[in-house]
Amino acid sequence: MSIHLKVLFALANGEHARFVRPTEDDNTLHSSSRVNPAEGHEGAANHPHAQDREKFAAWVAEQLNHDVSTYDELVLVAPAHTLTTIREHLSKQAAAKMAGTVEKDLVKISDHDLWPHVREWVRPVHRQKVM
Numbered sequence: 247m248s249i250h251l252k253v254l255f256a257l258a259n260g261e262h263a264r265f266v267r268p269t270e271d272d273n274t275l276h277s278s279s280r281v282n283p284a285e286g287h288e289g290a291a292n293h294p295h296a297q298d299r300e301k302f303a304a305w306v307a308e309q310l311n312h313d314v315s316t317y318d319e320l321v322l323v324a325p326a327h328t329l330t331t332i333r334e335h336l337s338k339q340a341a342a343k344m345a346g347t348v349e350k351d352l353v354k355i356s357d358h359d360l361w362p363h364v365r366e367w368v369r370p371v372h373r374q375k376v377m
Contacts, residue, residue: 251369253317253367255367256306258302258324259325259351260302265309275361275364299328300331303332304332307336311340319345321346323348
């Protein structure tokens with residue numbers, strides 16, 4: 247019997263964030279939610295300054311901390327400065343689930359095009375043989 251680990255990919259760039267998960271049946275990547283501060287993140291309605299980008303990255307970490315029970319492994323995908331801020335604000339529980347990082351801004355690429363960047367963290371789907 248195999249256990250399917252729930253992996254969460256958190257993509258952020260200081261202005262936008264996206265949370266992506268592989269499906270359990272075929273590991274296809276699907277965005278579970280997107281955040282655009284200009285469309286409703288409290289206190290972050292336009293991000294022209296580095297301080298605002300840091301606040302947004304800290305907010306992303308807060309979301310990951312809040313949802314820590316919904317994933318077994320966490321992979322952060324963000325430019326270096328955003329990645330650093332998110333990691334600094336992760337709770338001990340969320341930090342313990344860190345499986346890896348990708349230092350790139352991939353927020354705006356499609357779920358399909360994200361695959362080559364994160365495939366090492368997606369486990370093969372094990373299907374039971376039907377007799």
